[in-house]
Amino acid sequence: MPGEEVLTGGGVNHVVRVNDTVRRPVGPWTPAVHALLRHLVAWGFTGAPKGHGLDARGREVLDFVPGETADYPLPGWVRTDEALVAVARLLREYHDATVAFPVPADAAWYFPPVEPAEVICHGDIAPYNCVFRDGLPVAFIDFDTAHPGPRVWDVAYAAYRFVPLNDPGHDGACPVEEQARRLRLFADAYGLGDDDRAALVETARARLAHLVRFMRERAAAGDAAFAGHVARGDDRFYETDMAHLATFDWVTSRTPRSDRPGADGGPPRTG
Template sequence: MSAKNRAQNAVEEEELTGGGTTRVVRVGDTVRRPVRPWSPAIRVLLQRLRAAGVTGVPAWRGVDEQGRDAFDYLPGEVGNYPVPRQVRTDTALVTAARLLRSLHDASVPLAYRTDLPWQEPPMKPAEVVCHGDFAPYNCVFRDSVAVGVIDFDAARPGPRRWDLAYALYRFAPLTSPDNKDGFGDPAEQARRARLFLDSYGCTSEERHDALEAVVPRLRALIAFMRDAAANGDPNFARHIEEGHAELYQNDIAYIESQLPRWSASVV
């Protein structure tokens, strides 16, 4: 490749930061991601969501000449760490919860499909298609409003509480004081958790179920990371080496210590 062509490619492709395990680049008004075995399921999911009127998800544009999936680029600020100020606002919290609700409700017809190759097996009860990684770093914000969600690699059918639990962990956020990605004291974390769940439209029982699912959700994340690392995934091996699993363990201990207090105000 000539120096001129290399320079043109450098201009045309802009690597997007924040993606922990997948190299993602922007090309004009599109985003390009590697095709994975579960990509056909993600394409069907995005097409279903958009057909149902959910505008905050990228449209799939096909496969490019390098064999990568091409999606719409959603303009705005992604809530990568350290969490930007606009993403810490109540407006961001409320609109993210409503966005998650719209995704879930629109995905219901796909929750019962058994022919789609999700990355992980469906969970029971399969109420909706869970995003699987609904967090500020996978949401797009404009003027503190959550206007989009990206990175559906971890999507699979499952119960609403599975997504809600992880969203609480990331948005409230239900993290220990030692976690530099977190903020707020226990009372503020409880207030934000309740606001998120109320904005989603949870009943008292659903709030209880979501809060009780936070620890199992984090334990499942640790197990997934360790299994992936053991199977040769260098990204998750690096995450474990950097102390991510230990960080989640510390947060689990903190959450368990606060659950009785949080339950009183959240549920």
């Protein structure tokens, strides 16, 4: 359409920019997401776009947040310790802002709630859903996958994406000892409690298992975007990373065995 700029990088939705706004497809979860975004504004949290209802074509209207997002292979400025710490702190600020969110009784969510519902998880905290300026994060975007859940459910997936916790056989993966150091740094910056720290890696594995199941279910249901992800091998990529997370001793920073499966290519994305 005239005056619309297609925003590249989206793997599922067709997203366009119109002046200082973004227009995106809606779903049953959109009313709950917009209620959440209004709450964040009232709370004073500035790290999310404001929602402005729907346009004449039935698309949701959101603020365009200027800056850079990152996709794979990740640029070096996303992988600095400073960026990692800042993402963890922004995520903590976001979670704290959602504690008081009055969840609508009729709320529908993209993903079902996960117990205990301590916060409203973003659901897909990743470099491609984070806006950076001067190498530091300023906002999270694409809240479609938001849903109630425990803090660690969101923290574990964010750590997987930003540490990142990839099998060393993947291109660009850092050594496991460095992954362990950066994982501790991320948990420290978030202020993660002892119980959640103990559950962090297993939660990351559970989150990836959830992602693989969802991806395959959507592909089997005829969703072209997710069918493309499966055909590309994204599900097998995640399974390799799940095996890596189970193999490495994250407490002692040792690898008990050396026959971890490997894979080529950069980490896939979900959004």
